[in-house]
Amino acid sequence: MAFAEREIPGDGTLAATFKCPTCGRVIAMLTNPMETQLVSSLGVEIGGRTVPAEPFETISKAVVTGGPAWSSDAQERLSRVPSFVRGMVKKIYGDYAKERGITEITPAVMDTARAELGLEGM
Amino acid sequence: MRTYHQLTDPDRSGLADQIGAQRRRVAEQLAGVQRIVAVMSGKGGVGKSYVTAHLARSLARSGRAVGVLDADFNGPTIPALLQTPPEAAAPAIGLDGVKCVSMGHFLTDGAPLSFTGPPAEGFVWRGAMEAAALREFLGDVKWGPLDFLVLDLPPGMERYLALCDILGAPPAVLTVTIPTAESRDAVRRAMRAAVERGSDLLGIVENMVGPQFPGTAGDDLAREFNAPVIARIPFNPSPSVWDEIPLR
Numbered sequence: 619m620a621f622a623e624r625e626i627p628g629d630g631t632l633a634a635t636f637k638c639p640t641c642g643r644v645i646a647m648l649t650n651p652m653e654t655q656l657v658s659s660l661g662v663e664i665g666g667r668t669v670p671a672e673p674f675e676t677i678s679k680a681v682v683t684g685g686p687a688w689s690s691d692a693q694e695r696l697s698r699v700p701s702f703v704r705g706m707v708k709k710i711y712g713d714y715a716k717e718r719g720i721t722e723i724t725p726a727v728m729d730t731a732r733a734e735l736g737l738e739g740m
Numbered sequence: 741m742r743t744y745h746q747l748t749d750p751d752r753s754g755l756a757d758q759i760g761a762q763r764r765r766v767a768e769q770l771a772g773v774q775r776i777v778a779v780m781s782g783k784g785g786v787g788k789s790y791v792t793a794h795l796a797r798s799l800a801r802s803g804r805a806v807g808v809l810d811a812d813f814n815g816p817t818i819p820a821l822l823q824t825p826p827e828a829a830a831p832a833i834g835l836d837g838v839k840c841v842s843m844g845h846f847l848t849d850g851a852p853l854s855f856t857g858p859p860a861e862g863f864v865w866r867g868a869m870e871a872a873a874l875r876e877f878l879g880d881v882k883w884g885p886l887d888f889l890v891l892d893l894p895p896g897m898e899r900y901l902a903l904c905d906i907l908g909a910p911p912a913v914l915t916v917t918i919p920t921a922e923s924r925d926a927v928r929r930a931m932r933a934a935v936e937r938g939s940d941l942l943g944i945v946e947n948m949v950g951p952q953f954p955g956t957a958g959d960d961l962a963r964e965f966n967a968p969v970i971a972r973i974p975f976n977p978s979p980s981v982w983d984e985i986p987l988r
């Protein structure tokens with residue numbers, strides 16, 4: 619059996635498939651969300667790492683910092699911020715939203731905050 | 741039925757290598773750190789964070805390069821004690837030039853720490869996530885050269901054990917107790933764990949010494965563990981008491 623593929627469907631589970639090089643038969647290993655979380659807490663990539671771990675990977679991905687919700691496009695934009703300042707940037711927008719009673723951060727909120735706080739480039 | 745050890749393929753995940761790389765990352769980041777000191781007590785509210793912050797500041801005033809790693813993720817009090825600017829990148833610079841990293845810098849004001857993950861099994865994976873956070877505080881912060889890296893640990897033994905594993909060697913330990921028998925018994929457990937893991941006991945700080953808390957915890961523990969009481973700190977001490985602590 620040879621490792622074939624790893625899939626992360628986005629619902630907190632993980633699938634790894636293995637294939638027999640001679641008969642072509644495939645088997646899959648599935649992990650439930652709890653098992654997946656335990657593996658991810660080790661900071662390792664199943665299937666191997668292609669790029670070195672980013673700084674604060676666990677903290678920036680897995681720590682819920684409290685405060686307002688982030689829309690998915692706002693989250694996507696946040697994920698493009700270099701990880702070593704992502705936590706800080708998230709906090710700045712979070713504090714901004716809290717002070718103004720904004721419950722969800724969207725790209726539009728981020729634009730207004732940036733202009734008001736003079737944070738061009740964040 | 742085949743087992744893991746019969747896999748013929750090379751280990752593409754390379755988990756052992758990945759863990760090895762994490763270890764090297766921590767070792768490289770801490771290469772310029774002369775001494776790592778864990779502040780422990782086994783009990784909350786005895787003044788670990790207070791002692792950590794004031795001792796760190798005193799060391800810094802005497803010309804040492806000092807960093808504080810706030811390892812109390814659920815009750816991070818170091819940023820307030822060192823008055824670090826709220827939006828600084830890690831490590832933040834606090835009073836007297838002490839460098840500091842704390843979960844407080846990553847959380848919205850006053851928000852408790854919580855992780856994304858399946859809530860029903862939180863008790864299973866929470867400790868593992870906290871150990872991962874500790875590893876990142878050690879391996880991903882550019883501490884630079886330091887004479888002392890002081891770690892403010894939460895009550896209990898778990899963070900200390902994770903620290904030993906991540907560092908690959910037990911850190912030196914400073915314990916904080918208040919004079920009462922109750923505190924002594926809690927701190928004794930912490931000190932036993934530290935001795936079992938092979939930590940060097942730097943000494944005991946007896947805090948909140950005064951009529952409010954009668955007892956002889958400091959002397960009792962000193963006798964039992966053959967470690968010195970390196971300071972007796974009253975309530976609201978004068979700043980000079982920190983400079984008299986023989987840890988330089």
Ligand SMILES: Nc1ncnc2c1ncn2[C@@H]1O[C@H](COP(=O)(O)OP(=O)(O)O)[C@@H](O)[C@H]1O
Pocket residue numbers: 781783784785786787788789790791817947948973974975976977
């Ligand atoms: N010697 C002292 N004099 C006055 N207040 C103190 C002293 N030691 C601790 N405190 C206060 O007691 C409280 C608990 O101390 P803290 O350092 O947070 O404890 P721990 O970190 O062990 O849980 C804090 O409000 C702190 O400022």
Ligand SMILES: [Mg+2]
Pocket residue numbers: 788789790812815817892
């Ligand atoms: Mg504390």
